[in-house]
Amino acid sequence: MKKEPILYINGQYIKLSEARVSPLDQGFLLGDGIFDVVSSWKGVIFKLDRHLERFFDSLRAARLETTLTQEDWRNVIMETTRLNGLEDASIRFIVTRGVPEGVVADPRDMQPTEIVWPAPYVFLADEETRSRGIRMMISATRAFPPDTLDPRFKCLDRLASQLIRLEALEAGYDDALWLDKEGYVAEAAASNIFMVKNGALYTPNTGILRGITRETFLELASRAGIPVNESHITAFDLFAADEVFTTSTAGGALAIRELSGREMPSPVPGPITTQLDAMYWEMRDGGEYGTSLQQT
Numbered sequence: 095m096k097k098e099p100i101l102y103i104n105g106q107y108i109k110l111s112e113a114r115v116s117p118l119d120q121g122f123l124l125g126d127g128i129f130d131v132v133s134s135w136k137g138v139i140f141k142l143d144r145h146l147e148r149f150f151d152s153l154r155a156a157r158l159e160t161t162l163t164q165e166d167w168r169n170v171i172m173e174t175t176r177l178n179g180l181e182d183a184s185i186r187f188i189v190t191r192g193v194p195e196g197v198v199a200d201p202r203d204m205q206p207t208e209i210v211w212p213a214p215y216v217f218l219a220d221e222e223t224r225s226r227g228i229r230m231m232i233s234a235t236r237a238f239p240p241d242t243l244d245p246r247f248k249c250l251d252r253l254a255s256q257l258i259r260l261e262a263l264e265a266g267y268d269d270a271l272w273l274d275k276e277g278y279v280a281e282a283a284a285s286n287i288f289m290v291k292n293g294a295l296y297t298p299n300t301g302i303l304r305g306i307t308r309e310t311f312l313e314l315a316s317r318a319g320i321p322v323n324e325s326h327i328t329a330f331d332l333f334a335a336d337e338v339f340t341t342s343t344a345g346g347a348l349a350i351r352e353l354s355g356r357e358m359p360s361p362v363p364g365p366i367t368t369q370l371d372a373m374y375w376e377m378r379d380g381g382e383y384g385t386s387l388q389q390t
């Protein structure tokens with residue numbers, strides 16, 4: 095029989111069927127919370143401390159408190175994953191502003207809700223789609239500018255990205271990316287964007303979630319001697335690119351074979367996408383930046 099998932103909720107390790115979060119929780123009512131997702135591959139969590147730093151930055155910026163230190167989060171994430179017996183896992187951890195005392199809630203007076211939920215490893219697309227690349231649509235909706243909800247908040251409020259995904263799926267695409275207010279490429283619904291032109295790599299530098307996979311691919315490109323540009327990119331640049339791909343914790347690189355009706359000129363994944371993705375998985379297999387689940 096399949097083992098029931100175990101979650102960590104507010105100090106307890108608890109079976110999914112017994113896990114409860116109040117319907118009055120501000121995370122549920124308002125999307126008022128911060129989360130992050132790390133992945134474990136062959137029993138090794140990748141860049142756990144970098145994810146925790148990003149998580150703590152978002153918590154501070156959102157004025158959300160946690161009862162756990164960064165070291166405690168580390169231990170709880172490892173322990174919950176071990177309890178689930180998962181080697182390959184996508185591990186989501188969440189802090190919400192919790193349950194208010196009264197109906198009119200003062201956002202300063204709350205006990206946080208803290209959750210860790212390890213699930214079997216998730217790829218953004220199935221194997222067949224990954225091997226032939228995805229169809230990406232440029233959404234009519236623009237990304238949040240930093241003077242509203244800075245995209246660096248990794249927050250629970252995901253309505254806007256759900257809407258652009260719905261728009262894309264309804265139009266027969268696999269995913270959508272959005273441009274920023276000035277019309278420069280920002281990012282996709284749950285991944286960062288890269289393009290290759292004449293052997294050099296380009297990726298947007300502002301108006302995006304600072305993806306941990308993005309920073310890893312930039313490092314791998316430097317190691318491979320591929321010139322890297324973190325710069326403004328327009329839709330035109332993507333239409334005229336040699337290769338375009340996304341990056342995320344959910345699977346490394348994902349090649350794009352068509353972008354808003356423009357097919358890529360050569361078969362996908364292209365050579366640089368393939369090279370960098372292979373280096374990424376070698377890095378994961380080799381344990382670099384890794385924390386073994388066996389470690390205490």
Ligand SMILES: Cc1ncc(COP(=O)(O)O)c(C=O)c1O
Pocket residue numbers: 281282283284285286302303304305306307308341342343344
């Ligand atoms: C909006 C957005 N951009 C980029 C990413 C990729 O970030 P990472 O590489 O840290 O998974 C994500 C991941 O969920 C995301 O939601």
